[in-house]
Amino acid sequence: MLKFKLNPLTEKKVARFRQIKRGYYSFLAIVVLVVFSLGAELFVNSRALVVSYEGEWYFPTYGEIIPGETFGLDYSYETNYRELKEHFERSNSDNWVVLPIVPYDPYENNEYEGVFKPSPPSVSERHFLGTDTTGRDILSRLFYGFRIAMFFSLVFLVLTYLIGIAIGCLMGYFGGIFDLVGQRMIEIWSNMPFLYVVIIVFSVVPSSISNSVRIGILLTIMVMFSWMGMTYYMRTGAYKEKARDYVAAAEALGASTARIIFKHIMPNTLATLVTFMPFTIVGAITAVTALDFLGFGLPPPTPSLGELLKQGTDNLTTAPWIVVSSFFALVVILTLVAFVGEAIREAFDPKKFTIYK
């Protein structure tokens, strides 16, 4: 149960949203997927869930790597749990290993017929969607790729909205010269070729920078070139609201500019924005996929839909399962999010609740 009370109008909107079955179930599906992907390590991972060795139990999923030596193997790097399982089974000991459903992580290269090449889907090998050009499990890469893309898009959404809303409201509220100059700046800024900036920036980023920072840089660049769209809606919204009596009342009461903008005007303009959110997510996923497809996106070997799609189109005839899996994964994700967006838009449609006289 929700603890806080929603405004009755919002409650109506939520109820309406739940009535739109297609959107509502899509929403639930996405929530389930995201929750699952948060615990991806428990389902899709090369690390075992539980190892029982010499009477002691180990849970390798999270935390430090456990070197092979721990389990009586002859190497100091991370244990290969699939091999460990076979090893235990062969030696008929009491030791045992429980592996996740998909016992592969998205980075390891698996042999197929003695070489690293794509292998077709196989239930017995537990490569449910096959492997890619260097023998990495596709399901695993899709799953982790989905998680990264989803969270990337969410952070992207929050950042672009924060910047876009703040600047849009300011322009709408202050108007005049500030608005005029701001608008021109935005027009100039929007004409910067985003793709070139990505290429140029990544060619000067020193290689000593870690992958997570590089993902951060990509995110920053994308945000820098995407916040402008939001400002237009917020600017108009703020313009409209500014003329209303309650703003004048707040001003008369001596409220500060910041308070008026963020406390009074903004909440009243936000409703429209909610309807944009799912589409921003769709846009962000598409953008990052496209960048990966072109090779300018997330640094390799980060799992990503775009990279898989590229591999798929390059091996259309020889390994069709790559393109099929990545294509369907992308279609399903984008369709689900788009359905949610559609439903929200409908639920928030003011015509449902307003009677014009």
Add this chain to the structure above:
Amino acid sequence: MKIDYYARSGLSLGLIFLLSACSSKDEDASAEMDPETLAKVEALRAEVKEYYETKVSLPPELFEDLEAGRIEQEVVDARIAAGEFPRFFQFKSLEDLPADLVWEDGSDLPEIGSPDAVKGGTVYGTVQDFPRTLRTIGPDSNGSFRPFLLDYNSVPIAKLHPNTTEIGPNGQLYFPGIAKEWAIDKANQTVYVRIDPKASWSDGEPITADDYLFMFFFMHSKYIKAPWYNNAYNRYFKGITKFDDLTFSIRVSVDKPDFTSYVFSLNPRPEHFYGELGDDFPERYQWRFEPTTGPYVVEEEDIRKGESIVFTRQKDWWADDKRNYRHRFNYDKKRIQVVRDNAKAFEMFKKGELDAATISLPEYWYEKLPDDDPLVEDGYIKKAVFYNQRPRPPFGMWINTAKPLLDNKDIRLGIQYASNWDLVIEKYFRGDYQRLNHSSEGYGQFSNPEVKARKFSVEKALEYFAKAGFSERGPDGILVDGDGKKLSFGLTTGYTTLKDPLTIIKEEAAKAGLDLRLQILDNTAGFKLAQEKQHEIHFMAWSGFPEMYPRFWDFYHSLNAFEPDGSLKTQTNNLNSLAIPELDEMIETYRASTDVDEMIKLSHEMQLMLHEEAAFVPAFYIPFYRVGYWRWRKYPEDFNVMNSEAASEYSLSWMDVEEKKATLEALKRGDTFEKSIKIYDQYKED
């Protein structure tokens, strides 16, 4: 010195491969020229004349001093004015030719073309990008289209015989091109050349000694906007002497066993075409096809910008009957089309729209055109593997020893043992490629067979990393030192196609506790990064030139590693930032040496020393090229020549036009032919 990036074009000029060419239809068009152009032509004529009269040749040492700023330009100018140096351009008569010259013409060498070859037909090819210019020099000219214009379509003075590795008393063995014969004066590093009287430009003008004089004016000139060539043509040549229209000699300023190659590879420049040479050269000559010494020309109406270019074979090419040029260049037309996507080009090939495709990559050889592909099975498409022998592009990881930690030899040794290239070769390249052992393989006797690349070994890697203070594994399995610093380096490359092998290397290195952060850039950005020495570890290969002996100065001399103030020197080929005094000494001796045996010995010693420095992790080399081709495409009996980088390099193939028709009809009917998968391993190395 710039050597071009291997993957960028594959071609690239180490030294002086230039051609000249031009096209224009107006030989003596001064009559129709507008006054402005006419004035320009007149001015240039005067400029050339004055240049011939005043240009002097500076000794190479002076050149170096000048470059290093040890001597002022004014001082040199004063010395020039005082008449201290000999003239670069000299004019003499036939009587002045030394009497004791021994004239050679390489006629004892076997012929490379196949007598079975038939002329005719149109061949279809693709390029990924439309060329940005038809010039073969100046801005944007060094792209993947240049081989069509220049490298594969020109006749040098003489050409290295691609089927011999023998080194004779006068260096390697050459067959004549523009030259009818030549004579070598070893003591003075001079080559005398008699031009084949038949030799002519594609516009009909005869090729004369004047075109070679003009070549030097052209290549020295600032107009062409090619500083590298300006420098090389000044530095490596002492001068040219004209004896008569068809006889000249060129003197080289390097006293090396292969000094003749500097002369033989020269391509003349047509003086009559470059009348309007000036500051606007890049734009003015952007889309003009220079008359060529080679067989194929481009007509203006055959250029469809952004789409295609058609090369047409001259009806009566001057070298049609010349030994080693006959039976080659067999197609009447070559239609080169822009196809941006490799995968698409391959599909076109499988549909029969292209005659042949290079399928060296295992992925293509085994998966995309497997032996049991219906087209192969039914004999429509033939497959061939040809093992070649040539200097091997040194694919490998260049460690920048000027970066923190990487200056520690133990760390570098650890990286050597942590790089599992043998696994990549075996499991990814399916054992087809070979492990490279050092950075100068494929130079015959100059390559040290004793130097072997280090094999992957987690134990040894850990041992060396531990020596450098990295003995504990962190929570993610990567080694850390006492302060908790991770053993992590950036591994960069500009080869997007080699992303997969590098991810395997990364995964394997993690087993040895080494973290490699991959960064895959596009070609230009990757090369720039390494040229600015910003890399920690950079994966790339230099072009392998068909040269007699490997170079060390460019890649390993301290002059190319650091500036006098100790900062890193950018835009050089010393990617390891190596500066070792003993090595410098050896390089200098090697550079100055005129003795083959001494050079071989030094070369071996230096390779061993570099191996011990462990700054280059040798990756692999490709000992062959593989081709898939439709049955109407024909190759000589032994397929190709030993020293070839691609099946098309020496233009030895031809087509059976009738058979093409018949084959395409048979394909509709579903006939089958004999399956053909051939391996040509006559030049295979052990």
